[in-house]
Amino acid sequence: KAGVTQTPRYLIKTRGQQVTLSCSPISGHRSVSWYQQTPGQGLQFLFEYFSETQRNKGNFPGRFSGRQFSNSRSEMNVSTLELGDSALYLCASTVGAADTQYFGPGTRLTVL
Amino acid sequence: AQSVTQLGSHVSVSEGALVLLRCNYSSSVPPYLFWYVQYPNQGLQLLLKYTSAATLVKGINGFEAEFKKSETSFHLTKPSAHMSDAAEYFCAAHWGYQKVTFGTGTKLQVIP
Numbered sequence: 001k002a003g004v005t006q007t008p009r010y011l012i013k014t015r016g017q018q019v020t021l022s023c024s025p026i027s028g029h030r031s032v033s034w035y036q037q038t039p040g041q042g043l044q045f046l047f048e049y050f051s052e053t054q055r056n057k058g059n060f061p062g063r064f065s066g067r068q069f070s071n072s073r074s075e076m077n078v079s080t081l082e083l084g085d086s087a088l089y090l091c092a093s094t095v096g097a098a099d100t101q102y103f104g105p106g107t108r109l110t111v112l
Numbered sequence: 113a114q115s116v117t118q119l120g121s122h123v124s125v126s127e128g129a130l131v132l133l134r135c136n137y138s139s140s141v142p143p144y145l146f147w148y149v150q151y152p153n154q155g156l157q158l159l160l161k162y163t164s165a166a167t168l169v170k171g172i173n174g175f176e177a178e179f180k181k182s183e184t185s186f187h188l189t190k191p192s193a194h195m196s197d198a199a200e201y202f203c204a205a206h207w208g209y210q211k212v213t214f215g216t217g218t219k220l221q222v223i224p
Binding site: 045 | 146148154161204212213214216217
């Protein structure tokens with residue numbers, strides 16, 4: 001079974017731009033969660049989608065948004081990029097609610 | 113509020129020595145508990161998980177963890193450290209349909 005895939009793997013943007021990251025979960029997995037990881041703040045939860053509905057949301061500004069499609073693929077969007085948005089963005093998928101999360105390799109976003 | 117605490121952001125051990133990484137959770141209700149490992153520039157990989165079936169859980173790469181309800185702990189151990197164990201380790205907890213809560217991570221250094 002293929003693992004969680006994230007595209008692109010690396011991204012360089014400038015302040016003020018917007019970016020869209022993509023995550024394809026493991027086949028059959030219906031839940032997708034997004035995390036931001038930085039050296040200073042560690043691993044921070046962004047949001048979780050289950051069957052196209054946002055089920056949980058972390059404490060991030062409205063510039064961060066996401067969605068999930070009917071095939072469970074998910075995208076997250078960050079508008080008006082700031083330098084502090086530079087991070088590794090991780091996506092994880094699970095079969096259901098209380099199951100193991102399987103992580104993708106992440107997208108490394110650098111904002112200049 | 114429910115939380116996960118990892119004691120020690122950095123732990124150093126000699127090759128061949130015991131590895132002990134500490135994790136405590138705060139909740140009156142025992143959660144599902146997980147340990148993940150992250151190698152540089154990669155996503156998180158599941159080491160092991162506790163789902164109430166057995167208090168001593170064996171994982172991959174020779175790691176194991178013991179759930180102690182009275183101590184609200186789920187410490188990760190490995191009898192003999194190997195150079196390849198050098199990585200960052202995350203403890204995580206999940207209470208039903210709520211989001212997964214991660215600890216702040218412990219970087220393990222193995223000294224030859």
